[in-house]
Amino acid sequence: MATSNRPTLSRRNFITSAVAVGAATSLAAPALAQNFDPITGQPLQAVGPTGATPDAGMVQYDANQDLRRNVSSFHMQDWQPYFSNLTNGAVLVDLNSRALHFWGEDGQTYKLFPTSVPVSPELTRTGRTEIIKKVEGPTWAPTPSMKKSNPEWPDFVPAGDPLNPMGTHALWLSWQYYRIHGTHDTRKIGRKSSNGCIGMYNEHIKQMYALTKVGTQVMII
Template identity: 65%
Template sequence: MTKARFKTLDRRAFLGAATALGAGFALPAMAQSTIDAGMEVREETANTNMRRNISSFRALDWQPYFDNTKNGAILVDTISRALHFWSEDQTIYRLYPTSVPVSEDLTRRGRTEVIRKVEGPTWAPTPAMKQRNPEWPDFVPAGPDNPLGTHALYLSWQYYRIHGTHDTRKIGRKSSNGCIGLYNEHIKELFGLSMVGTQVLLI
């Protein structure tokens, strides 16, 4: 593919597209359509051209990943940087762009579940985070400076969450310390769709 054929979107256009995907995107359980395979998003700055690549950003079927959709099911693909949600009755499907851990050693994969839902979460760094970044605060209350955004889904793995972010530049990037981040409007919707007990698989 030539450079001329690549889609170059500014950040505002991508945010609009991402919002449309999350807020209004509902497909039957068996849908297998491609959203935008290999979509490239470029952000221009005065000094550098930063590039964010979301690969294979496409709808999936739940059946290869779960035995059933009891309590709903969340699949997080750390390679394509996308989160998929299916409701228990399979009538609702959502696909959201995400941030993923910044390095492989911070990435955890496998099966877990939502054990707690918090609107307006507070945040404290883990011991490992504090060791790496001693200048970080010990506690951040809910609000615009909180790294967990407006809503958080706590997983059965200690310190791991699916949460929002006020820093929209992180979405689509390897930018987290282990958690999965979504735009605040997307985590708000997922918060309402999911429940304590929703299945979660990270691949």
């Protein structure tokens, strides 16, 4: 069989660069973050042998952040200070506590999940937006600016690939390139580890995918 001429070196460099950033902190990451949902205590899928994956870019970690300390700061919120109504449901992402709150249109459904958040203020966007698209099995491609800075990165990563930073489900926001999505690297949750997106455990984004609809209100504070 003829060998492929696809640029496998680029893919290898992409993997290596992501792993290198995560390797230094992987041993320090609490086992709680890797193996168990800190809210439910249920086991989560393990991080694969490839290590860290990029979240719309290179994975980075806030090494001084202890996920357990972050989880202890979770508390229930009331939707009324942030939304005038619950039409289509409402999502509040609190960047300080690194938590996502969801209220259903019925006024009874409430969910609280841990998230990852952007690594720096420059990559962070706040304000009001909404869900404009829902995708199960999302693919991923670097943005033009990412590709310019990292030309060795692949142009496209298919759905289901363990290197796909979008996880199993994704919710497109009205802001270009911004998503709420899953991750195969559970070490990122509870930390500053994304280049703009809001990351969730795959188990949790699957729930959000089922609960939300196109038009669900989103506010990031």
